Amino acid sequence: MDTIKIVLAGQPNVGKSMLINAMSGSNGLKVGNFSGVTVEKTELCFEHHCHMFEMVDLPGTYSISGFSQEEKVAHKYLLNEEYDVIINVLDATHLKRNLLLTLELLKLNKKMVLALNMADEAKKEGIDIDIKQIEKIVGVPVVLVSANTKEGVEELLEKVHEVADNHDRIKSNITYSDVMEEEALEIEKFLAQKGFALRDLSNREIALRLLIEDKALYKEMHDEPIMLELQPLILKARQHLYTHHETKDVQEIKANEYHAIARGIHLETVKCQRNKGGKTLTKRIDELLINKYLGIPIFLFLMWGLFQLTFTVGAIPMELIDSAIGAFGDWVGSNISNEFMRNVIVDGIIAGVGAVLLFLPNIIILYIGIALLETTGYMSRVAFLLDGFFHKFGLHGKSFIPLVTGFGCSVPAYMAARTLKSEKDRLITLFIIGFMSCGARLPIYVLFTGAFFGAEQAGNILFIIYISGAMLGLVMAKVLRVVVFKGEDEPFVMEMPKYRFPSFTLIWHTVYNNAKSYVKKAGTFILAASVLVWVLATYPNQPLLEQEYQTKIEQSSKEDATVLENELKMKKLEQSYLGQIGKVSEPVFAPLGFDWKMTVALETGLAAKEVVVSTLGVLYSIGDEVDENSNALARELKKNISFASAMAFIVFVMIYLPCLAASMVFAKEAGGYKYLLYLFVFTTVTAWVFSFVTYRIFIN
Amino acid sequence: MVMIMQLYRDKGIKMKLSELHKGDKAMIKKIDSSEDLKRRLASFGVVRGSELSVEACSLGKKTMEIMVDDTLIGLRGEEAKEIEVEKL
Ligand SMILES: Nc1nc2c(ncn2[C@@H]2O[C@H](COP(=O)(O)OP(=O)(O)OP(=O)(O)O)[C@@H](O)[C@H]2O)c(=O)[nH]1
Ligand SMILES: [Mg+2]
Numbered sequence: 131m132d133t134i135k136i137v138l139a140g141q142p143n144v145g146k147s148m149l150i151n152a153m154s155g156s157n158g159l160k161v162g163n164f165s166g167v168t169v170e171k172t173e174l175c176f177e178h179h180c181h182m183f184e185m186v187d188l189p190g191t192y193s194i195s196g197f198s199q200e201e202k203v204a205h206k207y208l209l210n211e212e213y214d215v216i217i218n219v220l221d222a223t224h225l226k227r228n229l230l231l232t233l234e235l236l237k238l239n240k241k242m243v244l245a246l247n248m249a250d251e252a253k254k255e256g257i258d259i260d261i262k263q264i265e266k267i268v269g270v271p272v273v274l275v276s277a278n279t280k281e282g283v284e285e286l287l288e289k290v291h292e293v294a295d296n297h298d299r300i301k302s303n304i305t306y307s308d309v310m311e312e313e314a315l316e317i318e319k320f321l322a323q324k325g326f327a328l329r330d331l332s333n334r335e336i337a338l339r340l341l342i343e344d345k346a347l348y349k350e351m352h353d354e355p356i357m358l359e360l361q362p363l364i365l366k367a368r369q370h371l372y373t374h375h376e377t378k379d380v381q382e383i384k385a386n387e388y389h390a391i392a393r394g395i396h397l398e399t400v401k402c403q404r405n406k407g408g409k410t411l412t413k414r415i416d417e418l419l420i421n422k423y424l425g426i427p428i429f430l431f432l433m434w435g436l437f438q439l440t441f442t443v444g445a446i447p448m449e450l451i452d453s454a455i456g457a458f459g460d461w462v463g464s465n466i467s468n469e470f471m472r473n474v475i476v477d478g479i480i481a482g483v484g485a486v487l488l489f490l491p492n493i494i495i496l497y498i499g500i501a502l503l504e505t506t507g508y509m510s511r512v513a514f515l516l517d518g519f520f521h522k523f524g525l526h527g528k529s530f531i532p533l534v535t536g537f538g539c540s541v542p543a544y545m546a547a548r549t550l551k552s553e554k555d556r557l558i559t560l561f562i563i564g565f566m567s568c569g570a571r572l573p574i575y576v577l578f579t580g581a582f583f584g585a586e587q588a589g590n591i592l593f594i595i596y597i598s599g600a601m602l603g604l605v606m607a608k609v610l611r612v613v614v615f616k617g618e619d620e621p622f623v624m625e626m627p628k629y630r631f632p633s634f635t636l637i638w639h640t641v642y643n644n645a646k647s648y649v650k651k652a653g654t655f656i657l658a659a660s661v662l663v664w665v666l667a668t669y670p671n672q673p674l675l676e677q678e679y680q681t682k683i684e685q686s687s688k689e690d691a692t693v694l695e696n697e698l699k700m701k702k703l704e705q706s707y708l709g710q711i712g713k714v715s716e717p718v719f720a721p722l723g724f725d726w727k728m729t730v731a732l733e734t735g736l737a738a739k740e741v742v743v744s745t746l747g748v749l750y751s752i753g754d755e756v757d758e759n760s761n762a763l764a765r766e767l768k769k770n771i772s773f774a775s776a777m778a779f780i781v782f783v784m785i786y787l788p789c790l791a792a793s794m795v796f797a798k799e800a801g802g803y804k805y806l807l808y809l810f811v812f813t814t815v816t817a818w819v820f821s822f823v824t825y826r827i828f829i830n
Numbered sequence: 831m832v833m834i835m836q837l838y839r840d841k842g843i844k845m846k847l848s849e850l851h852k853g854d855k856a857m858i859k860k861i862d863s864s865e866d867l868k869r870r871l872a873s874f875g876v877v878r879g880s881e882l883s884v885e886a887c888s889l890g891k892k893t894m895e896i897m898v899d900d901t902l903i904g905l906r907g908e909e910a911k912e913i914e915v916e917k918l
Contacts (some may be wrong), residue, residue, distance in 0.1 A: 141873075192873035227875045381865070385872040388878075405850060412884060412902070420886050420895065514904040516890025521906075527893070574861055621867045621909050625874065626902035 136296045139208055139235060140219035141228055142190025143627050145247040147276035147296035148160055149219055150174055150185050153287060159187055162797050163630050166190070166531065166549035171207055180289050184212065196233040208238065214294050214521040215241045222246040222274065223628075224256055225400055229392040232268065236302065237339070239294050239330065242270045245286055249276040251628075254404035263399045269302030276634070284824065302650070306338070307386050307396070309374040309652055313367035313540040314338050320363060325806040326356055340364055341371065342384040412507075412628045419508065425515045432512045436499040437596060441576065443493035445585065451491070455484035456762075463501040474664060477751050482660025483765060485747030486652045486740045487543075489573035494645050496569055500538045501640040505632035509534070510624055517622050524603040524611025526550055527622050529559040533603070536566035537596070538644065540792035544799045552620040558610050560800050564788045564813055565603030570739035571643075575782050577743060581764035582776050599784045607818070651740065659741045665749045675701060703749070722818070725773035732782060763788060774828035778821045785817035841851035844918055847882075848891060855883045858914035863912045871913075874900040881918070 133718035138146045142165030151159050154176040158570045160167055172187045188204040195205075208216070218227035218235050227244070246252075247258060254276075265272045267420060271289045275282035302719055305311060316536075317337035323713065328336060328351070338650035339347045351357055375383045386444070409807030419425060459480045467470040503509050509531060517527025528550055543563045550556040579588040679698040703709055704726075711733070719729045727749045750766040767776070785791060787810055797806040858880050860891055861868055875898045876882070886895040891907040 193869060195869060224899075224901055227901055230873055230875075379900070381869065382872075385869070389872070389875070389877050416886055416895065416902075421886060422889055425888065510904065514893050514895065515888060517904075517906065518888055518890065521892070527904075618910075621863070621870075621873070621910060622893065622904070622906045623867065623870055624904045626904050628902075631881055685871070 131180060132398040133184055134290065135184045135186070135782050136215045136217055136290060137186040137188060137207065137212040137213045138217050138219055139188055139231075139725050141188060141192055141221070141231055142188065143625065144219050144221040144224075144228065144276045146190065146219045147172075148274065149217075149245065149247055149283075150187050151622060152275075152277040152280050152283050154183070154185065157635075161636060162509070162642075163507040163627050163632075164504065164509045164531065165625050166546070166626070167504075169203075169548045173205055180293065181775050183287075191231070191552070193231060202212055206438070206694065209407060213240075215243060215290055217290065219245045222248050222252040222259060223257060225259070226392050226396040229395055230388050233304070233391060235387050236268065236270075236304075237344075240298075243289050243293055243641030244268065244270055244272040244580070246274045247277055249274045249281055250279045253684050258401040258403065260401075261401040264395065265300075267303050267395055269300040293819065297335070297340060297351050307374070307390055308368055308786070310338070310341065310387055313370055313763060314341060316367065317360070317363055320360070320574070321356075324356055324359075326354075336395070341367055342387065343380045400538075406800045410628075415629050416626075418509070420511050425511075426519075428566050429512055429515060434590075434593045436496070437593040440492050440495045440499075440572070441589035441592050442493050442534075442585075444489075444576070444581075447491045448488060451488055455480065455488065473668070474661060478661050478748060479657055481747040481751040482663065482744035483652050483657050483818045485743045486573060486656050487649070489576055489743070490645065490648060490717075492576055493569050493648050494573050495642045495643060496572060496643070497538060497641045498637065500534065501637045502632060503534060504640070505630065505636055507627045510626050511692050513624060514626065518644065521619070523624075524615075524744070525604065525607045526552070526555045526620055528624060529555065531601070532559055532563060533566050534559050536563040538569050540564060540566075540568050540788045541795050544795045547799065550620070552617070554611075554615040554617045557622055557800060558607050558615055559813065560796060560805075561610055561809060562603040562808070563606050563796075564597050564792075565606065565785065567599050567784055568739065568792075569648075571783055571791065573740060573743045575780060577746075577764060578767070578780050582773060595780060596786060602816075602820070606812075616783050647734065648793055651738070655738060656740050656744050658733065659737060660744045660748055663708065663741075666711070667703060667706045667749060669707060669785075672705055708749075721825070722778045722821045723772060723829070724779060724782075725775075726772070728771070728775070728779055732779075732786070734793070735783070736787060736790065736801075737794055738791070739783070742783065772829075774825050777828050778825035780826045782817045782821040785813055787818060844914055845917060846911050847896070847913040847915050848894070848907050850884045850915065850917070852887055855881065855918045857881050857918055858913060858915050860914040861908065861912065861916070867909065867912075870889050874901065874903050875901055876913075882915070 136470040137605055138150060140146050143163065145161075147159040147168050148161045151157055151161065155173055156174070156175055157174070159172060166189070168187055168189045172188070174185045174187070176185075188209070189209055191201040191204040194208070214240070216235060218232050220232065232244065244264070246261070252259065259273050259274065261274055271293060272281055273286045275286050275288050277283070279346050306314070314334060314337040317340065318333045321333040321336060321665075326333070326336075331339075334348070340360070371383055372378050375386055377383065419428060423426075459476050461600045462480065463472055464478045466475065502613060503512075511535075513527045513530040517532050520527050520529060529547075531549060532543045532546040535546045540563055542565070544560060547556050547559045547563070550559060576588075579591045579595075583591050677696065681692055683694050686694060703711075708730055709726065715729050715733065716724075716726045724732070727746070730749070731742045731745040746767070747763055750763055750770075772780070788796070793806055793809070794807060797803050800806070800809075843869065844859060844867050847856070858876065858878055858888060860878065861876070863871065871877070882896045882898045884894060886899050887893070891910075893904055894908050894910055895902055895904050897903070
């Protein structure tokens with residue numbers, strides 16, 4: 131089977147990723163309504179008409195001469211890699227601006243198809259585009275498509291086949307300004323007289339590129355004897371251009387020329403039925419959402435609402451899951467006769483995995499919130515609203531995007547930081563992403579707030595936890611900015627996308643994928659960790675201790691016997707491997723009011739934050755004879771842990787190192803393991819200090 | 831002072847983008863930013879000669895939202911100071 135390698139290039143947020151999803155009939159690529167959703171090149175294969183289509187999704191780029199890190203990925207790929215066809219995706223409702231990139235892409239001399247995406251929106255906005263005319267002007271096939279309604283997608287696939295097989299190019303009919311045309315003609319004539327030829331470039335093309343200072347071409351022609359005679363010609367032409375454009379900046383001249391061309395094409399091919407200047411829906415929503423006074427309060431209110439919902443709505447199915455898990459544990463317990471197996475499964479696996487699964491509803495609600503933020507277009511608005519505030523703390527407004535992603539999971543958040551252009555902004559953001567409590571920490575908070583506060587209070591407390599984590603992150607950003615990463619401010623310019631009503635499938639997909647991976651993790655990683663924790667908490671056997679108690683129990687009355695039995699269990703647990711580990715590190719955490727079980731839970735949490743809950747589940751279900759569910763766990767916690775210790779524990783969890791997977795990604799994104807060491811020291815020390823202060827405040 | 835304010839309210843006066851208010855329309859006369867920023871602005875359609883309108887300002891004009899060619903752009907007041915416009 132033949133393979134066609136196709137790369138999608140276009141400005142940010144024009145729907146490249148969604149178009150690949152539509153073309154391949156899958157939902158593999160992440161889609162969101164803001165610039166910089168895709169930050170890494172992503173590949174996806176599918177079959178079409180007996181050809182293998184190898185699609186490469188690139189991060190969006192405004193122009194070929196880069197700006198931020200993720201845009202550079204796109205340039206590097208387009209300039210240096212091997213591929214067959216470029217699909218240049220344009221937003222049909224913003225054709226003029228999108229054409230600027232097209233003009234640059236045309237200079238690559240590759241096989242290309244233009245996909246004018248968002249056909250459905252264009253129709254709604256009364257925009258009528260003359261496809262044939264654009265084709266004639268730019269000299270490559272043009273297809274009107276909609277990744278949303280899938281219209282034109284089949285035609286686009288056909289066109290790609292056609293272009294891949296065809297080797298001739300149609301001549302383009304792009305006209306520059308009169309001055310430019312005049313001067314280019316001079317040089318073109320001269321080149322023709324000399325009989326000069328270079329690669330597959332026409333003389334006109336060479337002339338144009340010389341005039342707008344194409345560095346690569348200069349390098350290529352540097353040693354050509356013809357340059358000697360060309361130079362005076364070019365210089366003269368430049369003078370003419372300088373006076374015409376009122377500037378001596380060739381880049382600016384180039385920009386002006388390209389703008390004029392794009393404007394020309396737009397004028398010639400796009401008809402807009404609707405009169406301009408009317409208030410669009412987007413403008414009306416913006417009147418409210420980025421209102422001078424109301425903007426930030428509205429944002430805070432929405433966040434508060436999200437956490438309220440997370441707790442209250444999440445609590446509804448929780449009881450159900452809780453009793454289901456409990457019943458399942460009992461059933462398994464009564465059906466397994468082998469004592470060892472029963473204990474591993476009931477006290478280890480079901481206690482641990484069950485404790486984590488219990489919080490699935492909360493996780494789902496949180497992810498719905500984040501998905502809405504990402505797909506409606508509100509994300510960029512909040513970045514806009516918060517930039518002034520963030521700036522005071524030495525952060526860039528755009529940092530909001532990775533930070534808010536961090537509320538879901540730190541791993542994509544670290545990668546999302548690539549949209550920040552300045553290296554210092556990016557590093558500061560990387561360091562404080564951990565302060566945005568990720569979804570996996572949510573179960574710990576829900577467990578503790580549920581145990582130590584009433585149901586009416588818990589949602590508010592949850593909100594306070596998240597907000598104070600974020601505020602602390604900002605303060606830390608300021609500290610880092612002043613002490614470590616001093617430097618210039620980066621400008622803030624950002625496209626504000628149109629508001630879009632998120633489709634159900636889009637939200638469903640994001641949420642479903644995240645929920646699935648949460649459950650999967652519970653069934654694999656957490657399960658293994660629970661077994662490990664159970665084993666470490668049960669062994670070594672202590673026959674001496676057991677014998678001692680056995681005789682005592684036999685001699686005592688019935689009530690005393692149960693007390694003694696419980697005492698034995700506690701003693702055994704304390705002398706287990708896990709108990710011994712906990713005891714070693716207990717002194718470090720004693721000033722924070724943590725007992726050894728909490729200490730161990732925190733340590734296992736370095737692997738993954740869900741493990742904190744599963745470890746507590748296992749430890750407390752071994753220690754006491756209660757049914758294996760977390761409501762019981764919450765009761766156990768309340769019985770065994772003081773309020774002050776619990777608060778200190780929450781604070782510690784809020785700040786300390788993210789999980790192993792996230793830490794690895796952090797090291798990669800920051801550029802070395804030494805940064806991970808810094809992060810470890812930075813977060814652990816901060817966590818300890820703040821936890822200590824919290825404990826001291828609440829103990830009185 | 832009042833005189834100056836009066837003058838600024840007049841049409842056709844050259845001023846900085848940062849001095850415009852919500853609802854104002856203007857044409858860009860000159861951009862004095864760094865190379866990088868100039869290029870980025872250009873790719874948004876913000877070049878000499880393009881028309882813009884101010885859609886929103888955050889408190890204290892820390893950031894402004896402007897519309898150029900149907901594209902909404904958010905930028906800082908600081909950056910807006912470097913853009914010279916003529917009020918329409
Ligand atoms: N109505 C409509 N919306 C679309 C269409 N294609 C994409 N969108 C929306 O446009 C937004 C951007 O889509 P993405 O696929 O993430 O865009 P992208 O080009 O990959 O963006 P980056 O990865 O940031 O460069 C999303 O909100 C999509 O729902 C379309 O054909 N019609
Ligand atoms: Mg994308």
